[in-house]
């Protein structure tokens with residue numbers, strides 16, 4: 337089967353490895369945002385397609401037989417384009433996404449919000465020294481905090497300078513609970529902001545927050561476009577291909 341995986345996540349890399357070992361002809365696509373990406377096995381292409389029409393063209397030109405959208409749960413534009421391109425070309429598509437953190441034991445204590453502006457408003461009521469881990473592309477929503485302390489953790493450097501009152505850390509994990517506790521203590525963090533990315537790489541901060549009694553604000557996952565089936569593990573994708 338000729339398969340295109342829309343990737344940029346750990347599960348996309350696991351999927352590529354599994355499908356290559358089953359003998360599928362696999363190409364993984366990366367957006368090209370990360371300067372030193374962890375590369376999957378199999379063929380890799382890097383860069384945008386040029387919208388859903390560009391992706392549809394790619395699917396046709398490369399005679400792709402199956403499309404798997406394994407992008408990050410918050411990469412909503414790419415997921416929408418995948419659905420549109422699949423509909424336009426008739427290529428069957430499936431979504432692979434890691435489960436969110438809704439199974440975490442502290443889930444009931446967290447403050448769940450829809451969107452980043454709501455996260456900012458919720459966090460303002462809970463603390464004054466936030467640790468912000470929602471990602472580089474969300475920072476515009478936090479510009480009203482330009483005159484106060486914010487500890488921001490990012491994978492990639494910022495293209496524009498951050499407010500001088502912000503402390504920017506660059507790290508992409510995986511993180512340990514111990515290291516997260518130390519970090520939050522060092523900066524006297526009193527509220528944690530995250531999105532429901534799920535997975536183990538970045539979940540230690542949630543346990544660290546519990547240990548320190550720091551409240552947590554979690555941005556809910558965006559809804560999936562209708563008609564797109566989602567599975568949670570690599571085995572389910574392999575079954576679908578069979």
Ligand SMILES: NC(=O)c1ccc[n+]([C@@H]2O[C@H](COP(=O)([O-])OP(=O)(O)OC[C@H]3O[C@@H](n4cnc5c(N)ncnc54)[C@H](OP(=O)(O)O)[C@@H]3O)[C@@H](O)[C@H]2O)c1
Nearest residue numbers: 343344365366367383384385386387407408411412413414
């Ligand atoms: N959003 C996050 O929090 C997050 C976290 C970790 C990793 N990632 C990964 O980083 C990448 C970009 O995320 P995003 O939130 O910026 O995406 P997005 O907002 O949904 O997509 C914006 C545009 O980036 C291009 N793009 C995104 N993913 C691509 C892929 N796998 N291959 C080729 N082009 C891609 C597409 O450009 P064209 O329209 O030109 O095709 C898309 O329209 C994704 O691959 C995602 O898996 C995202």
